[in-house]
Amino acid sequence: MSQPCGPDWADDALLAVAADTLRMHNKRFSATLQHIISTEGSLHAFCFANGLHRFGLHRSDAGWHFREWAPAALACSLVGDFNEWDPTRHVARADCEGVFHGFIPYTDGLHPGDRYKLALTMRSRVGTVRIVHILPAWARCTQQVRASSCARSTTLTTTACPRGPAAHSGGITVHSTKHRYACDD
16 A cells, blocks of 8 residues: 655645644654554554454453543543542553553442543644543443533443433433543533
C-alpha cells in the first residue's frame, strides 16, 4: 500500500503558517496507519473486528483493565463514582500508537453497575489545555439521563446490558455508543 501524499498545505494561505506541523502530523498518521495495517491486516480489523477484545473495560482476577485509542489526547484516565470523578487517581499510560492502558484494582472500589467515563486531557486549537469527559468508544452499556441529553457508561453485572429503567440518575438504558461525547458531570 502506498503512503498517502496528503495535500500541500503551503498552497492554502490560511494553512501555510502551519504547513510544516501539518506535514509532520500527516507523516505520523501515515506511519501509524501503516503499522496498524501491517500488524492487524486492516484498519477495520484493528478498530471493529477485534475492538471488543482489545478495547474497553475488562475484568481480570486482580481488577479492571481499560484501553482506549485517543491519539490526540495528552492524557487519559478512568473516572467515576468509584474515585469521585477525580482524573488524577487512575491515570492510563499511552503507547506509541496513541492507545491508553489503565488498571483499577478491585480494592479501589469499581464494581459492576458503577458509572464511569474517560477523562481526556486535550489541547485546543488555540493551545489551551482542558479535561473533557467522554463515553468510552467500547462501552458495553450506556445510560442517558432522562432530563437531559447527557449519557454515562456503566460497568456490567452480566454480559448483557440491563433492560428497562436504569438504576442511576433516573436514566434509561441505551444499547448503542454512537454518541461518544457526553455532558460533563
